[in-house]
Amino acid sequence: MKRIVIPGEMVSDQRKRLGGNVFVSDGKIYSKVLGISDESDEKASVIPLEGKYFPQAEDVVMGVVSRVVFAGYGININSFTESFIPRSAMREDLRVGDLVSSKISYVNELREAELGFPRRMFGGDVIEVTPVRTPRLIGKNGSMLELLKQGTGADIIVGKNGRVWARNGNLDLLRKVVMFINDNSYKSNLTNSVEAFFKAEGIQINIAPKGEKTNNAAEESEVLEANAEESEVLGGAESEELN
Amino acid sequence: MTEEKIPDYKKDKKRVDGRKMDELRPISIKVGVLPNADGSAYLEWGQNKVYAAVYGPREALPKHTQNPYKAVVKVTYRMATFSVPERKQPRPNRRDMEISKVLGEALTKVIFTEQFPNTEIGVYVEVVDSNAGSRVACLTAASCALANAGIPMKDLVAATGIGKAFGELIVDLNKDEEDAPDAVDIPFGIMPNSGEIVLLQMDGLLTKEEWAKLVPLGMKACADVYAVQKKALQEKFSLSEVSEKNVEAVVEAKVKQEKADTKTEKKDQADKKSAGSVKPGVLQQVKAKKVRK
Numbered sequence: 295m296k297r298i299v300i301p302g303e304m305v306s307d308q309r310k311r312l313g314g315n316v317f318v319s320d321g322k323i324y325s326k327v328l329g330i331s332d333e334s335d336e337k338a339s340v341i342p343l344e345g346k347y348f349p350q351a352e353d354v355v356m357g358v359v360s361r362v363v364f365a366g367y368g369i370n371i372n373s374f375t376e377s378f379i380p381r382s383a384m385r386e387d388l389r390v391g392d393l394v395s396s397k398i399s400y401v402n403e404l405r406e407a408e409l410g411f412p413r414r415m416f417g418g419d420v421i422e423v424t425p426v427r428t429p430r431l432i433g434k435n436g437s438m439l440e441l442l443k444q445g446t447g448a449d450i451i452v453g454k455n456g457r458v459w460a461r462n463g464n465l466d467l468l469r470k471v472v473m474f475i476n477d478n479s480y481k482s483n484l485t486n487s488v489e490a491f492f493k494a495e496g497i498q499i500n501i502a503p504k505g506e507k508t509n510n511a512a513e514e515s516e517v518l519e520a521n522a523e524e525s526e527v528l529g530g531a532e533s534e535e536l537n
Numbered sequence: 538m539t540e541e542k543i544p545d546y547k548k549d550k551k552r553v554d555g556r557k558m559d560e561l562r563p564i565s566i567k568v569g570v571l572p573n574a575d576g577s578a579y580l581e582w583g584q585n586k587v588y589a590a591v592y593g594p595r596e597a598l599p600k601h602t603q604n605p606y607k608a609v610v611k612v613t614y615r616m617a618t619f620s621v622p623e624r625k626q627p628r629p630n631r632r633d634m635e636i637s638k639v640l641g642e643a644l645t646k647v648i649f650t651e652q653f654p655n656t657e658i659g660v661y662v663e664v665v666d667s668n669a670g671s672r673v674a675c676l677t678a679a680s681c682a683l684a685n686a687g688i689p690m691k692d693l694v695a696a697t698g699i700g701k702a703f704g705e706l707i708v709d710l711n712k713d714e715e716d717a718p719d720a721v722d723i724p725f726g727i728m729p730n731s732g733e734i735v736l737l738q739m740d741g742l743l744t745k746e747e748w749a750k751l752v753p754l755g756m757k758a759c760a761d762v763y764a765v766q767k768k769a770l771q772e773k774f775s776l777s778e779v780s781e782k783n784v785e786a787v788v789e790a791k792v793k794q795e796k797a798d799t800k801t802e803k804k805d806q807a808d809k810k811s812a813g814s815v816k817p818g819v820l821q822q823v824k825a826k827k828v829r830k
Contacts (some may be wrong), residue, residue: 298774298776300682300693300766300767301690302690302691302693302729305728317649317691319691319731324730326691327687327688327690328684328685328770331673334800344576344685344830346575346593346686346687374594374596375596399802404605404654418687426687439564450654464807481776482776
């Protein structure tokens with residue numbers, strides 16, 4: 295049974311493997327955050343419903359250049375601290391406000407993120423969503439992302455820091471659907487209903503078989519991560535969507 | 538007041554506003570009311586009306602305020618000039634600074650501050666209307682706002698006023714009771730699950746026996762406050778299924794709204810768009826502003 299838990303509420307009074315966002319006190323497991331907990335899960339964990347972005351290694355993020363200095367660029371990745379890209383890492387010069395996609399290579403104990411593979415993003419649009427809800431935009435095995443791409447014809451990269459970059463295609467429609475997913479991220483049966491919605495709009499959807507090559511390195515890694523992240527974060531939430 | 542008869546709670550068995558001795562004033566809480574804050578709450582407690590906003594964790598600036606081992610919880614308690622019968626001077630006075638400090642200490646107890654080194658969690662509580670017990674109202678609202686911001690916490694904080702007035706031990710004093718000749722007012726904040734006390738101040742004198750009776754009374758009242766907090770945090774989310782009609786309705790409503798917007802004012806629409814999505818050009822301006830600060 296799934297239920298909404300608040301900080302300090304008991305998740306389980308049994309000994310269980312510990313997942314995210316829980317703490318142990320007196321041998322019982324309590325939630326740290328406002329989120330969803332599944333009692334039937336063998337692991338005691340809470341999926342957060344609100345919260346800021348915690349940088350983690352291997353995350354693909356969308357950064358905004360906030361500062362230009364002689365040695366390089368200060369990048370706002372929506373986290374607690376600014377990240378830095380040395381001038382030598384970029385082929386072209388950046389200006390304040392430019393959008394950069396990047397993969398976090400290392401996070402230190404102060405939660406300062408080091409960015410690797412920076413790439414400047416040209417054109418397109420950014421949709422800001424709640425960072426902890428981005429797994430829902432990717433879906434199990436990237437199913438939701440694929441759906442959004444086909445439904446709107448847009449090129450999409452989901453930054454784990456809550457910035458969704460999109461170019462081409464029907465961006466107005468995309469924005470509405472993305473915001474809908476963001477607002478209803480805690481509900482089940484999201485992918486199916488969005489798919490049905492696109493079909494009702496007269497948009498052809500055919501989900502490609504798994505393992506198809508994407509032509510975008512960042513996207514590919516994104517989807518791969520999504521696989522790992524999804525099974526972790528959402529548990530059996532979307533098991534009906536597997537096939 | 539001098540001509541009026543002084544109430545005697547031992548005889549009356551009822552308080553000046555008709556409450557029982559251990560009864561709270563009606564409380565209602567709504568979370569997520571301020572779109573620009575990371576977390577927020579609005580609380581009405583009797584006549585008290587309080588907004589709480591949480592920003593962060595964010596980089597603590599100036600840098601010397603940072604603690605490399607944990608986050609700094611910075612609470613700013615403010616009373617609006619119109620929140621009391623006589624106009625309040627807007628500058629922070631001794632009382633405001635003291636309350637900010639004790640609320641900060643109470644909230645630090647529940648937050649996992651060690652998870653956020655070098656950062657600051659900004660909590661801003663604004664009293665819009667007040668009638669005794671505004672600091673406990675602020676603490677209650679602030680802990681809801683923190684939970685709404687997704688900040689990891691051991692527990693919420695539920696608080697209430699406890700004390701004595703007109704010869705009887707009571708809970709949640711109002712202004713008349715606070716001004717009683719024998720009044721004792723104790724702001725009392727606890728972590729409801731563990732029962733740990735995180736806020737305790739006292740004006741007046743109590744005997745040991747009275748104190749022993751009063752604490753369980755306060756614990757029970759805080760449990761009632763906690764129930765309201767819990768409901769407020771949970772009611773925003775319901776674990777139902779989404780249907781495609783749901784998606785359709787939302788998207789259609791937004792399309793309609795957008796059409797209406799274009800008719801009225803172009804400027805308005807630009808603002809709305811920038812709220813949902815930020816184009817690089819707009820971001821540039823926003824970031825430039827931040828840098829200037």
